[in-house]
Amino acid sequence: MNRTVIGFACEGETLFGTLDMGLASGAVGLLLVSGGNEIRSGAWGGQAALAAALAREGIPVFRFDRRGVGDSSGANLGFRASAPDIAAALAAFRSAAPHVKRVFALGNCDAASALMLHAALLPGLDGLILANPWTLDAENETAPVHSAAALRQHYLRRLVDPRQWARLLAGKVALDKLAQGLRTAAAPQEGSALAQEMRAGLAAFTGPVTILLAEGDRTAQLFRGHWGSDPRVIGHQGNSHSFADAPEWLLRQVMQAIRPG
Structure with a gap:
């Protein structure tokens, strides 16, 4: 595996990403989108470890810091305003790995929400893997209460x-x-305006979608309450919001979504 740091432009700012490529990289790649203020290595290095594992399986992975986070310049405007960052990262990924013909995106928490809101407007994005999507309306909300x-x-x-x-x-x-x-x-589960926006955005996306939920995670429980039944949901009986307790399970689910059958 080789790992390369790449700088690229986004609305006058400079963003930095990391490309992981295996020795026999295939034609399907993964764009890893970080949530919140999390840097591209992920919680406890989880995204870096996932990228390395996928690269060993021949799946190129590009992860990046959005504006105002980690190594990237500019102001962090939150997940609702991150469409330009994701689009710039997607273009940088395709430029650095021109052999990649199809790109899936994986986001956890509000990165999943951002993908649901914006994916239909992002050219060149072929599929989505959405983990524990955030459905609370306020971005600066504290840890969610139990559903x-x-x-x-x-x-x-x-x-x-x-x-x-x-x-x-x-x-x-x-x-x-x-x-x-x-x-x-x-009490009945209250509605979420953000969840309705996410539903509308996802309905406009034509590619395959997989939703991964940690059943013991409060954010995932709130998503289930706001979202309702969905055949695209795959649950894991764990508590970790970042699947730190199930890295092998996460790897299998991502590979299955990218390489079905």
């Missing part, structure tokens, strides 16, 4: 646990917090 669906599952587990009944009868349960949790669990 109603997740709370219902939580209380159903407690109802069949004799130890929890013993704690309740012994007065070891805060009744006000219990009542608040039950009210939230009983």
Whole structure:
């Protein structure tokens, strides 16, 4: 595998990306889009490790820092304004690896949201892999609360646990917090304006789409509540938002999405 750092322009700023290529690189590549303020190596180096593993399998990978993040200049305008960054990275990827004929994009959290919002407007993007998409309307929202669906599952587990009944009868349960949790669990899932925008954007995209969810992750649980049933969803029984607890599973799912059959 060889790894090359590449600088490229985006609306007057200079962005930096990293290209991972195997010795026998194929015609299908992956564009890795980072979420939030995360640099292109990813949480705990997860994106760099995924890129290296895919390159060894003959899949070229390009990952980059959007404006105002990591090595790239400019101001970080958030995921809603990241379409020019993604388009510039896609063009840089195709220029640096002209043998790549089809490009899939993988984004986690608000990077997945950005791809859903903008993919139909990005020429040369052939498929999407969306992980734990962010559906809260405010970009600067703190860590999401538990969804109603997740709370219902939580209380159903407690109802069949004799130890929890013993704690309740012994007065070891805060009744006000219990009542608040039950009210939230009983309430219907509120809609999300962002999720509706993402749905509309994704509907305009004509390529294949895979959605990966860590079932124990609160962002993924909120996405399920806002999004509803979707046959494109593949769930993993883990808690890590970045799939740090399942790197091999993530690698298999990405390869399956890129090379179906």
